[in-house]
Amino acid sequence: MAQARLIEELIESLRALPGIGPKAAQRMAYQLLSSKKKEAERLGRTLLEAVDKVHRCPSCNNLTDSDLCQYCASPDRDDSLLCVVESVADMMVIEQSLSWSGRYFILMGRLSPLAGVGPSDISFNHLVQRVGDERVKEVVLATSFTPEGEATALAITEILQRYYPQLRISRIAKGVPAGAELEYTDVNTVAQAMLNRQIRENN
Ligand SMILES: [Zn+2]
Known part of the structure; x- marks a missing residue:
């Protein structure tokens, strides 16, 4: 039946989201299709528009619908400080901690030799380029304290020290x-x- 196939497809699409299991996906699909049709229409429109207009900030890889993201565009931030994080979610946590007034750079992942993720799979070259901005005086490595996050911080340290011997490189404390x-x-x-x-x- 055509209708059942569409419902199945919707449930499958919802299941692709992080943290959503089969039961939750089913519940969401039925809710959206029965009592929450207006919300479902709005969700569909917003999702399409966001997918169309949101892109990576060319300076830091954050998601934005402007030329530069709000953190790169803000005149109130310290250009000499650059904080390197793995993901947008990590950047948001630091932002919410109100402990950082510099700029950001998002790697979009971390090195993971076992999963086949090498320097070319995350934004290493882009980072080297970004740090080439002579206003950057210190890079703060805020990658995770997992083996992969530590390996990523070490690899970044080595590559940045090679390109920019004068640069200050620090790591957030454990x-x-x-x-x-x-x-x-x-x-x-x-x-x-x-x-x-x-x-x-x-x-
Ligand atoms: Zn940005």
């Missing part, structure tokens, strides 16, 4: 999470926090 009790923190995290300890200045 440590005990805010609000955590030491007793319940895993020993590796405590060890890293001890290594990354900071001197208390005398007042």
